[in-house]
Amino acid sequence: MSEIQIPTDPEQYAELVSRLLASHGFTVTRPPEGSRSHTLEIERDGNRLAVLLKNHKAKCNVAQIEKFTDFLESPGAERFQAGWMISASGFSKPALTHIETSHVKRLNLWSQVGSRIQRTYPPSDGALAEQQPQPRTSRQMYFGIFTCKGGVGKTTIAAHLAGAFALMGYDVVLLDLDPEKNLRKLFMQGPDDEAPSLYVPSRTKGQPGSTITVLNHDEWEPSQYREMQIVICDCSPVLEQNPAGLVERFDYCVVPTTLTPLGIAKNADVITRTFRHIRQMNDHAALFALINGYDPSEAVAKKNEKLLQHLARHLSAYIQTDPLCRFIHPDDAVIRFSTTLQYWGFHLIDGTKPQLAFSEQRGKSHPRTDFLKLADYLEDHTAIEELRRQER
Ligand SMILES: Nc1ncnc2c1ncn2[C@@H]1O[C@H](COP(=O)(O)OP(=O)(O)O)[C@@H](O)[C@H]1O
Ligand SMILES: [Mg+2]
DSSP: OOOOOOOSSHHHHHHHHHHHHHTTTOEEEOOSTTOOSOSEEEEETTEEEEEEEEOOSSOBOHHHHHHHHHHHHSTTGGGOSEEEEEESSOBOHHHHHHHHHHTOSSEEEEEEETTEEEEEESOOHHHHHHHOOOOOOSSOEEEEEOOSSSSSSHHHHHHHHHHHHHHTTOOEEEEEOSTTOHHHHHHOSSTTOSSOEEEEOOSSTTSOOEEEEEEEGGGOOGGGGTTOOEEEEEOOSSGGGSOHHHHTTOSEEEEEEOOSHHHHHHHHHHHHHHHHHHHHHOSSOEEEEEEEEEOOOGGGHHHHHHHHHHHHHHHHHHHHHOTTEEEOOTTTOOEEOOHHHHTTTTHHHHOOOOOOSOOOBTTBOHHHHHHHHHHHHHHHHHHHHHHHHHHO
16 A cells, blocks of 8 residues: 655645545535535535545544534535545544444544545444454553532543543543542442442444443552553542542543532632642643533523633633643533433432433433543643653
8 A cells, every 4th residue: 555645735635535536436526615514525326425524633533523413414414415524644532432322324434544545434344343452551541530629520520431431442440539439329239239330331242341440549459450541530529638649640630610600700719729739749640620511502602601711711820830731611522511410320219220321312412422522632632742741
């Protein structure tokens, strides 16, 4: 296979791919002027397809796929039998997990490999098993979910971020550092369950699924769980109650907040205090403020914008002093308000078995999409930081 140089200019890339598609018998045209939803329109054997090209260095992420899927489902897009996304750098693991778990129809993903364009989704039968070996990280990655304030979603976020990684094929440990032990209670399979856990079946037939294991911090011994690649800590709101040895290991720390006027007035200080606290014990973790319980509806868009500006202003003084700290804009990643998350834990009342709040409603699961998107953002963002550090 001959290697070709992928042009960095989108226009040149579009020309390159157009030639490739034309050589396969497609008639290639450009969409109407000003259209940003797709790059090319192609036709063969009476089938019309919308093609979106991405020639970024970074892999395509969940947000980009969501945007294209929304376009395919929008009025007017019925004239396309399907949509193709062609990426010069492939697709992120969370993005592929999102696609495979949400069974998006009329969407094909293609990746450029050398001078060829290979189908990534839907995968051909043989390619599937090949494509999804258990993912491996070079070492255990530690995530802390922490804020000095209670009731903003720490436990919910810790559990479902674990769920997103499990869907991606990782075995995950959830460490319950909060004296309230909510995480433990929520994963117990019965009142006497001393080792709470959850099995997340694989999205690929014939492949083993992943495990989520809940442990108290005194049960955690990294060398005994070498197969566990992701460790997520649901922290105590009292920083000093969290074992220093664990906080030191955090690679990422997520600080959840809500976007309400009272929440922000009080919370902006809480967040910066939380960041400072963590920094005293850990100088290398990437720190992220994340909005939880977000309402993305048009009716409150203006209010949200004002609240976001207010919060960003409050956090900026600290963030400017700390290059590894970010306020995640909801466009990039956010946990939306969701009734399945709100009622998560109902099994404690009706005695059913625990499960994550990833069940679908009308074919969609907002929590599942949001947490995969968060995993995507964290991974991508820290990779960039890593590059910057190397450049320095
Ligand atoms: N995104 C969300 N949408 C709806 N309800 C949520 C969301 N996040 C958290 N909740 C609800 O808010 C409450 C507090 O969340 P929890 O995770 O227990 O917070 P913390 O651990 O910080 O005290 C829980 O009842 C949970 O179900
Ligand atoms: Mg909690």
